Amino acid sequence: MSLHLYTRSWETPLQAMTGQAWRHSQLLLDDEKACGAAIARHQGGKALPAFARERPDLAGIASKLGLAEGKEHVVVVGNGGSIRNVWALYRALAEGKAPRRLHLLDGTDPSGLFGELLSGRGGFSPRNTLVVPVSKSGNTENVVQETEILARRGFPALAVISSGPSKLASLVKEKKLDRFPHPDEVGGRYTAGQNNALLPLALVEGSAENARRLDAAFAAAHEKMAPTVPSAQNIAKTLALELWRAELAGCTELFLPIYGKALGGLGELIVQLVHESYCKEGKGQTVLCAEAPESQHHTNQRYFGGRPSMAGLTVRVGRFEDDPPVSEKVTAGGFLDLEHAGVVAEAERRGTPHMVLTLDAVTPEDVAGTVALWQWAAVYGGVLRGVNPFDQPAVEGSKQTTIEMFESYGPAIEKQLARFKDEAKVRLET
Known part of the structure; x- marks a missing residue:
């Protein structure tokens, strides 16, 4: 299992913008007892999450x-x-x-x-x-x-x-x-x-x-990312801290291009882990996941040209099992990496915060490690924001309403459903 989190293009534009608040957060995660207690409050007194x-x-x-x-x-x-x-x-x-x-x-x-x-x-x-x-x-x-x-x-x-x-x-x-x-x-x-x-x-x-x-890979990853491991050696704590640093600096949106079709499902899972775990009480970040390099042809305009409220984190693969050549010197995976490198270079030129997460290869070990990384980052993200990373109160309301409407279905419910058409403000009809 080998994962690599590159933060140089992230830290430079943010280091002067967050001050003491972020440094205090780092002390919290590095305090094994305090960090464990913050998790235990929502896990029946246990400092290690159930997962x-x-x-x-x-x-x-x-x-x-x-x-x-x-x-x-x-x-x-x-x-x-x-x-x-x-x-x-x-x-x-x-x-x-x-x-x-x-x-x-x-x-x-x-x-x-x-x-x-x-x-x-x-x-x-x-x-x-x-x-x-x-x-x-x-x-x-x-x-x-x-x-x-x-x-x-x-x-x-x-x-x-x-x-x-x-x-x-x-x-x-x-x-x-x-x-x-x-x-x-x-x-x-x-x-x-x-x-x-x-x-x-x-x-x-x-x-x-x-x-x-x-x-086996999940077990090994959880051991490396637990509250007992300080942030300097803990990739999950580091990721959580950097995302929190960006939020404190006003970056409430995270652009997440995925360079590798096989990791598309992982991107969707990251969206859920972040949104459902620590986007609470008016805090948290909106994650915009996109397939790359296709995203470069549209969402880069938002990333680099829109409001300065978006930071970026790309996910890339170090080597592919099958990697045919596109020229004498460059393979298909190598050309994909060149496209990715162009985005990072543009972020550095503009001073836009940008991190890079690299999986050495798409193996069970690296995939499990990446999922575990985002599980733990979601938990530590909740700790840093003072929210419960294990519940989802804003998810339950609409589900309960659906159940109630289904169980009492009749003319009154049909009228409610019809209002979106019957009470439309404006129409296009030909």
């Missing part, structure tokens, strides 16, 4: 591989961390290589995957598709409804849910579906190293080998 304490059931995962034999598709039903973590791992390690394809069902959009599953037009059938609903609460209404409808259509299912009572647990019992434990104490966005991400990945690959490698 760094819980381990997946690798033997149990291996025992379930037979459920996917003969299948072509694995459909994970869920939202947020229930799908973002496995998607990050799948895109990095298995997409285009595994004997099965992974699909995410995150809603009832009739023009999307849900419609394809029900109509058969996407080539999905109970014969070739395994459905894996994932939900910690077990009460996310669309997950329950989608699972029930697909089970009624005869799709085999393996549900990953917590041990307590829930709507999904009742459905699993009623339909006699297979189930697998979701860790009770680990919030969805922090579960990349847990059952609910590693099980679907193993089902797609037909092997638990990468799950084992990821588990």
